[in-house]
Amino acid sequence: MSRIGKKPVTIPSGVTITVGTDNVVTVKGPKGELKQAIDRDIKVEIKDGALEISRPTDQIRHRAMHGLYRALIGNMVTGVTEGYKKQLELVGVGYKASNQGNLLDLALGYSHNIVFEVPKELKVTTSQEKGQNPMIIFESIDKQLIGQVCAKIRSLRKPEPYKGKGVKFAGEVLRRKAGKSAGK
Numbered sequence: 001m002s003r004i005g006k007k008p009v010t011i012p013s014g015v016t017i018t019v020g021t022d023n024v025v026t027v028k029g030p031k032g033e034l035k036q037a038i039d040r041d042i043k044v045e046i047k048d049g050a051l052e053i054s055r056p057t058d059q060i061r062h063r064a065m066h067g068l069y070r071a072l073i074g075n076m077v078t079g080v081t082e083g084y085k086k087q088l089e090l091v092g093v094g095y096k097a098s099n100q101g102n103l104l105d106l107a108l109g110y111s112h113n114i115v116f117e118v119p120k121e122l123k124v125t126t127s128q129e130k131g132q133n134p135m136i137i138f139e140s141i142d143k144q145l146i147g148q149v150c151a152k153i154r155s156l157r158k159p160e161p162y163k164g165k166g167v168k169f170a171g172e173v174l175r176r177k178a179g180k181s182a183g184k
Contacts, residue, residue, distance in 0.1 A: 005066035008050035029080025079141035087170035108157040
């Protein structure tokens with residue numbers, strides 16, 4: 001059995017989970033509402049304050065989906081109760097970030113600024129403190145969406161291994177390389 005799939009998802013107070021007839025799980029909480037379509041083979045049941053997920057057979061496909069859907073529903077419950085927060089750090093001379101609503105304006109060392117439209121489900125803030133690198137802070141209830149947007153922004157200028165310049169996650173440890181050694 002899947003160790004993750006066997007674990008029930010505890011439902012905290014203030015959160016309601018409903019399973020529709022078309023196998024769509026809806027999670028409502030104090031921060032918002034999320035929906036996830038579940039494969040028709042996977043069974044989702046609510047028993048005494050916890051959500052249990054079961055699979056019909058031990059096929060590889062069923063075993064994979066068993067743990068996947070349990071993790072997705074667990075992330076949804078965490079999202080509507082606590083929410084998720086990710087921070088990106090811009091390392092480099094002249095690298096800047098500013099936002100107006102959900103439009104993010106990035107200066108990443110190219111000949112032009114990059115204007116990135118952030119989905120309306122995310123809350124974005126930028127900060128520039130003296131002596132610190134510029135930061136972009138994302139907050140959302142959807143873990144999947146926040147990760148996807150952060151990965152897309154990071155891909156605009158990945159951190160390079162020699163000086164570490166680029167867009168990186170706050171707290172990310174980069175593998176650095178030594179530069180050229182001196183001539184003679």
